[in-house]
Amino acid sequence: MNQKNNQRFQETDRRIREYFLSALSEREITKITVQEICAHVGINRSSFYLHYKDVYDLLDAMSYEVRQAALQDIERAQIQSPYFFSEEYALVTLRHVRENAVFYRAYLSSVGMAKTEKDFQTVFETVFKPYFRQLGVESEHQMVYHFDFVKSGFLAVVRRWLEYDCAETPEALVEILMHSLPAIPENLPVPQYDRW
Numbered sequence: 001m002n003q004k005n006n007q008r009f010q011e012t013d014r015r016i017r018e019y020f021l022s023a024l025s026e027r028e029i030t031k032i033t034v035q036e037i038c039a040h041v042g043i044n045r046s047s048f049y050l051h052y053k054d055v056y057d058l059l060d061a062m063s064y065e066v067r068q069a070a071l072q073d074i075e076r077a078q079i080q081s082p083y084f085f086s087e088e089y090a091l092v093t094l095r096h097v098r099e100n101a102v103f104y105r106a107y108l109s110s111v112g113m114a115k116t117e118k119d120f121q122t123v124f125e126t127v128f129k130p131y132f133r134q135l136g137v138e139s140e141h142q143m144v145y146h147f148d149f150v151k152s153g154f155l156a157v158v159r160r161w162l163e164y165d166c167a168e169t170p171e172a173l174v175e176i177l178m179h180s181l182p183a184i185p186e187n188l189p190v191p192q193y194d195r196w
Helices: 007-024 034-041 045-051 055-077 087-099 101-110 112-134 140-163 170-180
Strands: none
Touching (some): 007 034, 007 045, 007 055, 007 101, 034 045, 055 087, 055 101, 087 101, 087 140, 087 170, 101 140, 140 170
16 A cells, blocks of 8 residues: 555644644744654654655655645636736735745745745746746846846745735735836837847
8 A cells, every 4th residue: 555645644644734834834944853743743753754754855846746736726717818927927926925924924924935945936937938038038137137036036025925914815915016016018029138
């Protein structure tokens, strides 16, 4: 019998993740130990190691699943706009953040910008690069500038929104964001840059 499909295994995994998230919301990951998790969950270390190599592996597994869920939400939304920074994309993303607020609050407050940057690199490669190429931007340097601008602003807003316990609805926050951006036409003309 596949142990990962075993109900007891899944329940233990749920309890590990639940405690880890609560601990992560209070302090940095470097201050959380496998021993601590085991003591609170009521398992021995060997049980923990059936699930994860260490706390960083646990965090990676959780963040991977949350990222995959975000991409699935975007696919399910069947967004019509070709413009990646549209209200539709922002709304789907913010709804996802609100539904996973406990994870995002803990993750963004405790892992530091280095880890967040690494996670965003995957988003850059899989989502933004193809989008920029569609717009005719071929220079990776130019793509990085655009991406850094959007990423930094969006992350700052999401962090603040989570600090405020997602006080505004995703719809209200999208409206605020859209008023913060200059009006950009759907058929965005691509500026001509000198090549690097």
